[in-house]
Amino acid sequence: AQMGARVVLLEPGEMGGDCLNTGCVPSKALLHAASAAAAQRRGGPGVAGVTPQVDFAAVMAHVRASVTTIAPHDSQERFESLGVRVIRARGRFTGPDTIEAGGETIRARRFAIATGARPLVPDLPGLEGYLTSETIWSLETLPSHLVIWGAGAMAAELAHAFRRLGSEVTIVTRSRLLRSEEPEAAQRLSDMLTAEGVRILTATPESAGPGALYWPGGGVEGSHLLLALGRRPSLDLGLDLAGVAHTPEGITTNESLRTTNRRIFAMGDVAGRGQLTHLAGYHAGIVLRQAVLGLPARASAPIPRTVWTEPELAQVGDLAQPGDLVHSFDLAALDRGVTDQAQGLARLVIRKGRLVGVTLLGPGAGEQIGLWTLALATKTRLSTLAGVVLPYPSLSEAGKRALGTYFSPRLFDSAIVKLIVKAVQRLVP
Numbered sequence: 296a297q298m299g300a301r302v303v304l305l306e307p308g309e310m311g312g313d314c315l316n317t318g319c320v321p322s323k324a325l326l327h328a329a330s331a332a333a334a335q336r337r338g339g340p341g342v343a344g345v346t347p348q349v350d351f352a353a354v355m356a357h358v359r360a361s362v363t364t365i366a367p368h369d370s371q372e373r374f375e376s377l378g379v380r381v382i383r384a385r386g387r388f389t390g391p392d393t394i395e396a397g398g399e400t401i402r403a404r405r406f407a408i409a410t411g412a413r414p415l416v417p418d419l420p421g422l423e424g425y426l427t428s429e430t431i432w433s434l435e436t437l438p439s440h441l442v443i444w445g446a447g448a449m450a451a452e453l454a455h456a457f458r459r460l461g462s463e464v465t466i467v468t469r470s471r472l473l474r475s476e477e478p479e480a481a482q483r484l485s486d487m488l489t490a491e492g493v494r495i496l497t498a499t500p501e502s503a504g505p506g507a508l509y510w511p512g513g514g515v516e517g518s519h520l521l522l523a524l525g526r527r528p529s530l531d532l533g534l535d536l537a538g539v540a541h542t543p544e545g546i547t548t549n550e551s552l553r554t555t556n557r558r559i560f561a562m563g564d565v566a567g568r569g570q571l572t573h574l575a576g577y578h579a580g581i582v583l584r585q586a587v588l589g590l591p592a593r594a595s596a597p598i599p600r601t602v603w604t605e606p607e608l609a610q611v612g613d614l615a616q617p618g619d620l621v622h623s624f625d626l627a628a629l630d631r632g633v634t635d636q637a638q639g640l641a642r643l644v645i646r647k648g649r650l651v652g653v654t655l656l657g658p659g660a661g662e663q664i665g666l667w668t669l670a671l672a673t674k675t676r677l678s679t680l681a682g683v684v685l686p687y688p689s690l691s692e693a694g695k696r697a698l699g700t701y702f703s704p705r706l707f708d709s710a711i712v713k714l715i716v717k718a719v720q721r722l723v724p
């Protein structure tokens with residue numbers, strides 16, 4: 296709209312979507328309060344830890360206040376002030392270039408589908424009265440025992456937060472915690488959650504009750520059950536009438552995010568290429584270039600991801616494949632790691648002399664991953680990265696030290712280097 300296009304926005308729910316109302320923003324606000332509680336409980340060297348006094352109603356007030364403080368940015372009023380026509384109704388395609396919303400039929404040259412995803416609720420006997428990422432934010436009292444089914448990013452973050460605020464927490468999972476993340480970093484994070492008292496059980500539930508899951512020979516009974524089994528793309532949009540192909544994983548798109556109908560693009564969670572807010576924002580830019588400016592664009596940038604626990608687990612690029620070189624550095628071996636009693640690691644994946652993936656586990660990992668994302672996006676050479684001067688003493692040095700373990704043997708164990716040094720020492724005055 297700001298560039299002069301005529302734009303209609305359809306939204307039946309809260310403006311701002313999942314991230315603002317039920318995802319990133321409330322979860323990070325909750326984690327912030329949980330971190331304060333953990334800091335009190337932990338204390339520090341020569342500083343006694345104390346039992347935190349948690350006022351859960353006040354914690355949730357902070358969660359809601361965070362949402363309402365950010366909400367004006369995504370509000371109907373703001374979009375209208377920018378010249379967008381906002382219709383607060385669900386859209387459904389009625390043909391290849393028409394969509395119906397709120398009793399109106401809208402014909403358009405271009406469409407961008409960004410309908411997001413909804414929590415996966417499995418068909419399980421006795422499953423009722425459960426919480427999801429959409430309903431957990433209206434809790435008024437701290438759950439005495441939160442059972443979380445699933446072990447992805449949402450489970451890790453919310454287990455962490457509720458445990459630190461004082462709930463007993465049990466995660467029930469069919470595999471390890473954060474199974475799509477780098478295995479050692481995920482295992483270390485899992486061990487840290489366990490050390491804080493989160494119970495992790497491996498089981499395949501066959502029935503449920505209020506706050507409870509049961510499997511052959513066992514089960515867990517808590518006060519509340521949270522489903523964290525992933526989110527399924529919202530596809531009930533009349534896509535077949537519009538000639539838009541899709542699978543249960545999302546709308547089928549090419550690298551330019553075009554669907555099987557040339558007029559229609561898909562972006563964000565519904566495109567089935569990952570579920571992250573910054574990915575959705577990146578997709579929006581790719582679609583805008585084509586739909587508004589008529590320029591070509593492809594979604595090919597490296598996308599970082601962070602699990603916002605303490606320590607944070609941040610990754611960009613590829614995980615190691617057979618044949619890759621993996622170089623790591625432990626925060627405990629770093630000067631700042633020693634002074635700050637920091638736990639974590641930096642791990643680089645090198646393929647054919649090029650950096651292809653980075654994992655950081657540690658304080659501030661989510662902030663530091665930006666630099667590595669730039670390195671991957673610009674295909675920066677390893678030698679250039681090794682030459683970057685970083686502030687001492689910082690935890691960001693871990694990545695550079697990991698790179699050092701790649702270069703050291705090449706520099707210090709090389710007969711050629713030794714010969715050159717000998718010659719230089721003899722010849723240079």
Ligand SMILES: Cc1cc2nc3c(=O)[nH]c(=O)nc-3n(C[C@H](O)[C@H](O)[C@H](O)COP(=O)(O)OP(=O)(O)OC[C@H]3O[C@@H](n4cnc5c(N)ncnc54)[C@H](O)[C@@H]3O)c2cc1C
Pocket residue numbers: 305306307308309310311312313314315317318319320322384385386387409410411412428449529531532562563564565569570571572573574575603
């Ligand atoms: C607990 C939790 C924590 C998260 N934390 C993070 C995080 O820290 N960082 C991060 O990057 N991501 C995080 N995410 C993921 C992030 O919230 C999503 O990836 C992001 O919101 C996706 O944006 P989107 O625009 O694709 O979809 P959404 O934000 O889901 O927006 C889709 C919108 O489409 C509307 N809609 C649906 N159907 C129709 C229809 N037929 N017509 C019109 N409108 C329709 C919906 O009402 C909704 O408002 C988190 C998610 C959860 C659940």
Ligand SMILES: NC(=O)c1ccc[n+]([C@@H]2O[C@H](COP(=O)([O-])OP(=O)(O)OC[C@H]3O[C@@H](n4cnc5c(N)ncnc54)[C@H](O)[C@@H]3O)[C@@H](O)[C@H]2O)c1
Pocket residue numbers: 417444445446447448449450452468469470473474522523524525526569570571600601602603
């Ligand atoms: N910090 C972040 O960026 C952040 C935080 C929270 C959520 N999110 C996003 O929101 C979305 C939802 O989060 P999530 O953690 O629910 O999804 P997820 O896909 O990350 O994890 C789903 C978990 O459920 C398990 N699972 C799925 N089906 C199952 C079944 N039938 N039985 C047993 N286990 C099953 C999976 O093995 C996995 O552990 C994700 O796409 C995630 O990327 C992002």
